[in-house]
Amino acid sequence: MIGVRGSEMSALFGFAERQLYVYKRYWVWEVVWLFYSIVSVLSIGFLASGLSSLGAGGGSFDLRKAQLYLLIGALLWGYLSLVFMEAAYAIAWERWEGTIEYTFMAPVRRVTHLMGICLFAIVYGLGRTFIVLLVAIAIFDIDFSHADIAGALVVLAASMAPLIGLAILTSVLPLLSPQKGEQMSFAVQGFMLLVSGVYYPLTVLPWPLELAGYASPLTYALAGMRSSLLQGATAADQLPTVAILLGMGVVLIPLGFAVFTWAERRAKRLGLLKRSG
Amino acid sequence: MSSPAIEIRGVRKAFRRRERESGAPWWRRGWKDKVALHELDLTVEPGGVTGILGPNGSGKSTLIRILGTLLTPDAGTAKVFGCDVVTDALQVRRHVNRVSVEAAFFKELSPWENMVYASRLYGNTSRQTRRRVIEILDLLGLSKDVVDQPMKQLSRGQQQKVAIARSFLTAPSLLLMDEPTTGLDPRSKKEVQAVLDTLRAEREITVLLCTHDMDEAAALCDRVLMLDGGHVLADGTPDELCARHGAGTLEDVFMQMTGKTLEADEAEEVTL
């Protein structure tokens, strides 16, 4: 007999393994998505290159710096949105396949279930973003000589906490509304892109959006990564950012689980887990 | 274990739906309760196969889902081996598994991959699983080369067999079977029934079986419950029921019992 902890570990691994099987089976799709990620990051890079011919190169404007600023935004956004959607979509996808009742009926704690999905999404997202990064470095010969890689990695690691919380919160949507949940995840993702300062500083936003931006953990993740990669902020310099990110995680992860538990109870009360009786 | 496999006390379940009264303007839609189960009491002792018969919409699947912790009852309590399905759901889930009418799988994955996933959720390792998967599928008359094809390439009957194999794999002590043999050919039905018998010989397992196949019910069940409109109409061994209603087969009993309410049902359908 395996103990409770052992069986939860087995389940955690099971969720990750399942995703791996799915990617293996859909590998053509994954290649297409990778291509899409590369193309979108490259187009942002070329957008920056093109700014000079649009007359933006003069005076104090540092084109290389602007390009790096935008590329970091594009790369990080690619990673964050991938993890976010991957996790948010997990429930929607199981509904669509019709397996949701079986997953919910398994003797697995919801924490294990959602963590399994999020952790796999993070590993996968990092892997894919790394490939895109290599392509971007090759094409734009990015200069990381001023960068403090350790500082950037610390921020990246800390950003996992609020990201998992947000992803769980969004994965609730398909449980609340079987029909519109998935589209709502896209709306949430789009809004995050708008307010989190991916391609511009928050100060250019009208104040209500700027305010929303300060509430978004992605803002701090992006700002922290930029200060390390562009200005060489060290891991020690990043302590305030790390504290904010972890603090947001401490609030968002339990909140995500609480909301998910509530939504699951509601779905079971109203019979929403499955559409057809 | 001294507690009964299933102990249901006064369980009621209704679904709220938004409906427009016929003739009402399109924007005026009121909430309506559709009662799926009325105050149900049921005790099932461990071991044995209990059949649930009833026309479409009589609440069979609702009962199965409540026991599988997929629906919470509006009132009353339901316990599986002494564990409450609402307050002690995780414990209940360790005891139960379910086969439903539609085989729910990741369609792009193979039966093998689906089974590994399922058994990991129940804490088994894949090494134990492979041998067991092949063994069970073989008993069900599925060839080995099916094991690694994507699910979507299997016929409905084959998929259903994999679903049955999956439910056996996790060694449940309460097996909830919701029309497991619907869509299977006569030979496959027999195979499923034989496997069920084999498994029951191996270890104690309690089965709750919903079916529309009266012969299957007569062949497999030690006890039969007739459900209609969320009420239990009859309860007893197949022979008892036949004797009580002076009928030759369960089908005759079913016709007699549900015939009374058939007209009322039809009237209800029309207004929907």
Ligand SMILES: Nc1ncnc2c1ncn2[C@@H]1O[C@H](COP(=O)(O)OP(=O)(O)OP(=O)(O)O)[C@@H](O)[C@H]1O
């Ligand atoms: N999730 C749900 N949402 C709304 N109504 C539901 C839901 N599940 C069941 N019902 C309703 O409850 C009633 C009983 O349904 P149930 O699925 O339990 O019947 P059943 O006996 O399994 O029928 P069948 O033989 O067709 O499988 C039906 O009227 C159905 O419309």
Ligand SMILES: [Mg+2]
């Ligand atoms: Mg049913």
